[in-house]
Amino acid sequence: MPPTHRRAPLLRFLSYVWPHRWLIAGASACGVLKFTLPLIFPLVLKYLTDVLLVPPAARSLHATEATNRWLDNWCAFVLARLPGVGSGAPGRLTVIGASVLLAYAVLGVASYYRSYWAGQAGHRLIFDLRYALYQHIQSMSHSFFDERRSGSIVARFVSDIQLAQNFVGSALTNVWMDGASLGFVVWILFVLEHRLALIALGVIPLYALLIRYFSPRIKAASQSVQEMIEDFSGDLHEKIAAAGAVKAFGREQHEAERFYRTSRGLLDLTMTNVQLSSASQAATTFLTLAAPLIVVWAAGTMILHGTMSVGTMIAFYAYLGSLYLPLQRFSELSVVVSNSLAAMERIFEFFDIHAEVAEAPGAPALARVSGRVEFRDVGFSYASRSNGRPALQRVSLNIAPGETVALVGRSGAGKSTLVSLLPRFYDVTEGAVLVDGIDVRALTLASLRGHIGIVPQDPVLFSGSLRENLLYAKPAATDAELAAAVRAANADGFIAELPEGLLTLIGERGVRLSGGQRQRIAIARAFLKDAPILVLDEATSALDSEAENLIHQALRRLMAGRTTLIIAHRLSTVINAGRIVVLEDGEVREVGPHAELLARGGLYRQLYLEQFRHLQQPPPS
Template identity: 45%
Template sequence: MNTFKRLIKYSLPYWRRILVAALASIAVGALDGAIAFLVEPVLKKVFAGKDMTIFAVLPIGIVLLFVIRGICRFANDYFMRTAGQLAVQDVRNEIYQKNMHLGLGFFNRHPTGVLMSRVLNDVNMMQDGVGGIVTGVFREGISAVSLLGVIFYRNWQLALISFVVIPLTIYPAQKIGKRIKNISKESQGRMGDITSILQETFSGIKVIKAFGMENWEIGKFLSRNRDYYDFTRRSIKYEALSTPVMEFIISFGIAAVIWVGGNSVIQGKMSASEFFSFITAMVLVFNPVKRITSLYNIFQRSIGAGERVFEIIDEKPEIVDLPDAEEIVRASGDVEFRGVSFRYNDDYVLKNINLSARRGEVVAFVGPSGGGKTTLVSLLSRFYDPTEGAVLVDGRDIRTLTLRSLLRQIALVDQETILFNDTLANNIRYGKTDATDAEVMAAAQAAFAHDFIAELPEGYETNIGDRGVRLSGGQRQRICIARAILKDAPILILDEATSALDTESEQMVQNALNNLMANRTTFVIAHRLSTVLHADRIVVLDKGEVVEVGNHESLLAHGGLYCKLYDMQFQE
């Protein structure tokens, strides 16, 4: 119920729509009761009183009643379901916003496909539940109450007989509903697995085809899809079982009413028209009762999906601003790592790192894979917070600064060129959305990207496709560099920015990087030592510790790990 209450809170801003739907529900329920109530007097006047006037207008009256009922039902469905849709839209917006503000650690723990499933599939199931439940329970509940009034008015003894069986339906409904909820949560998890496979397959299709692994991936998908079917089949089984069980229990009440009521008619204690009016109302009232039972199953599915969604919404961000965090307008670029250690779970990735960089300096990080280079610069951007020690910018612990103002001080050019399915201009101005066209063009020229952009049919307005698939590797990297140049941040991080390029592209990208690095504090992560020979300082990391610091010549003369790495790369 806590989950359902939270869902209802999202509906409160749309109370006007809900009010209109409620009034329409009242009208539908009242008309159901009126139809059942009028059966007895109409039958009496037509067949006992031979009133041909009523008989003549009866078909027109029936049509009008159902036209009015249809209009009210439409208004009820439309306004209640749109209110539910708007409420779930707010839920989807909130879960997406929450995802955007969670730290990288959260995304490392949760596969992308599973998170996509939470935003899409789980929220869709919530949408079906909220719209259907609120609409159905309101309408069917009012209809049932009005019809109950009619049958108790006609014959309260028969009404008690017919409804003595209703409490017997509660227990099986609860048991079946609970099963459906648990199965629904499991099936949504399986749908997350399917979404994850789709995401991996479509993003890695080139590798799949290169290794001829299509059939292997198809086999994985078929297996996961079968798992999803197995859970869905169980849910269908319990839902299909629900209605027959309810009808079987209710049949005892109907049989008892027919037996007792029929005897009353035969003995003259009750007229046939009264009995038919009662039977009509009783049959009509059992229909909304059965529909409410079905809605309870939908409710359980919706709650199962809602719990999965609220798990994300309730996730606590690992990286947050302190209550008294300060804005930093423009840093000079001095950076210090003071006694920094960091661990994932119980495993230390960095141990007691102490180093500093002044404005305009180029500091390179080299060393074997897994040494902690990328993790160290990730601490500067507060993708993570250090387990011990502090990272300082201009002498201030970055945890005392607002995250947004800190990130304005840092530009990143990563080895994985992340571009978006948008125009070249919008990709360049990604870090400065209010940049003019002239500023975008100037950044592209500084990144040696303007010439190839100008040759494209639509120039800067060319859409580059998913992840920039329509560009070469060197072109994508230069667009990323143009984006960093336009941001004009005082601190620059280059994470293997030229590692995947050929010699010609690397030279052009390196020229662009030289323009970008001017007058900025630059941290370079590199495996190819040829790209860092002229760094002011080279920091050698091994197993999370700083083992050597110096420039190229001094490290070669020292004969340590750096010399060993250099000899391995330049042994010819």
């Protein structure tokens, strides 16, 4: 499955952000208000220091201070026009205090909506991206899942998408907030004292160098961590699913040691990422703390020479925090962005994989089916196998409606591969598979698979109730249809003994049911689906005789009137099949009924005698 469509991950990610642009815009606007409104306070502080709290006789005006005396005059102008405020200092001081208190209230409201809207946008984005990724993965062919561990797929949905969401919560909202704050601060610093402003801005290239140095390294480290989390998740999922086997073989200590090594590897990679992030933060923190010292030294020199007022220096120093903290946040934001970009690349790596099995444009739906199936010169190779040997070669087989055909052969002969081509779990490499004379590749997948019922060797049941698992085959089934399917599958007896009947919870993968009970639920599903074509992976070899008899009775009822393909593991179960197809190395070696194949003395007879000799019992006649 070669990846296609290589648009930049960030641009593709922003296409999912776009539907939530108004939430992000609102959060950004509130953020700008939250961080720019306090920038007025140093001007008020300058007015208090240089004008309101200083007697007129003590005020001095230096030539260089003329450029920012207008700030003091502007404050006085605004205060003089407020109703109920006189020209005295006490009244103006009261108004200033009340105004600052009101500004703090506005800041509180802005802070609430900034966090709320940014959080809402981020979580909606997670929902949209996860749903789109899930839909895409659902459309993938079986080979996609053959080549990947389930835990590694889950990691893309959890840790990767969460990291990508941080881009919205931090980068998209903070960049406007800090950008507006920086713009205003730089302007006001030049108004207050342009020489000091040039000194203060001299450290900006150093912040840029830090970002340039650390960002690619943090991104690479984050990618390594996410890949390790993927392996860790896959390994953990496997071990939990196989907990019974681990205990049966007494391998708890071995698996604990493996888990320790994997966890230790993840810890080491994570600490490398943490070390880089911490070094970046330490360097920017040093710049943020050290740069104001140079500015204070220069400002003190100006005050001593009488070229700057104390109020101007206080205001300038107050603005330095609003200059350097956004720069520090920009540097720290580069860490978040680097981690997010690494996660985005991993997410869209999955989106770039296209299904090998896809519907043709305008494909018609398969209507009524008689059940005729044909494999015409079929060849197939698994892309994931490096040996290059085809799994099937030149397989031709014509199955009449209602006929039962059994596929037999040694392990790896191609039995399961052949039947997996019928519902298009994979597409043929050569030849064609036809249903009622129509190439299955020309039909919609839903209609094709809707006409095929499958009873697997290991039934797939989901956590939930028996009823929910049965309805998986036909969600709109009535209670009467459910009851009929359960009876036909010989499952009514054990269901009646369950404490909650059909509402009984069966646990993950149906672990609270026996093997025979799970098989009968799978058969009941097939009865509910009522498909004209049936695929049976014969699964009674590991069951006790009573359960096996019940299942065989149910299967005989299920097969009646249906075209049936049986993957046979025990030859004794397919003696009565209409035809038996013997496969070896992906090729058809023999075809015929049981007695005829046995009389030929070929591969079928050899397999038959081997199996019964192994079982130390005489073969049935």
